[in-house]
Amino acid sequence: MRNIFSVLVFCLFLTGCSGYRPLYGTAPDGKNVAVSLSAISVPEQRTRTGQLLRNEILSGFGSPIASQYQLRMTITEFTGAVSATPGTVVTRKRFNLTVRYELVELSSGKSLTTGSSFANVSYDTVREPIADLQSAENARLRSTTEVGQDIRQRVAAFMATRTT
Numbered sequence: 001m002r003n004i005f006s007v008l009v010f011c012l013f014l015t016g017c018s019g020y021r022p023l024y025g026t027a028p029d030g031k032n033v034a035v036s037l038s039a040i041s042v043p044e045q046r047t048r049t050g051q052l053l054r055n056e057i058l059s060g061f062g063s064p065i066a067s068q069y070q071l072r073m074t075i076t077e078f079t080g081a082v083s084a085t086p087g088t089v090v091t092r093k094r095f096n097l098t099v100r101y102e103l104v105e106l107s108s109g110k111s112l113t114t115g116s117s118f119a120n121v122s123y124d125t126v127r128e129p130i131a132d133l134q135s136a137e138n139a140r141l142r143s144t145t146e147v148g149q150d151i152r153q154r155v156a157a158f159m160a161t162r163t164t
Helices: 002-015 033-038 048-059 129-161
Strands: 069-084 091-105 111-125
Touching: 033 129, 048 069, 048 091, 048 129, 069 129, 091 129, 111 129
Parallel strands: none
Antiparallel strands: 069 091, 091 111
């Protein structure tokens, strides 16, 4: 009797999942998020951080087609010391990346969605110029990867729920 009850509860639970659709799946009306994402252009960026972020975002948008949308970004980056251990040459630093974005429909100039994302990545410097440069660059790369994936997911979720 208990097994029958468990199966019944499980079946009732599954009926609530009937509207579930994978983010990158095709909707019943034929809309496909991957096609919508490939219609988004991202303007060239002036800084190295901006270039890395742009590349990370575009890598998940698929093969470009005629642009219908543009993803505009304002990037703020800051590096600050977190701590230094007395008697050593090691200093802990933090790279902070904050990005505000806006998705704009090119035909009308209308802002469709806006948002912001950030990443804080810590790294050590040891007063060795090459090692310090490499650890700072690695922190920059990790932060742009994290923020880029976040923005890409947010834009994909918006496109999946967009009605027009």
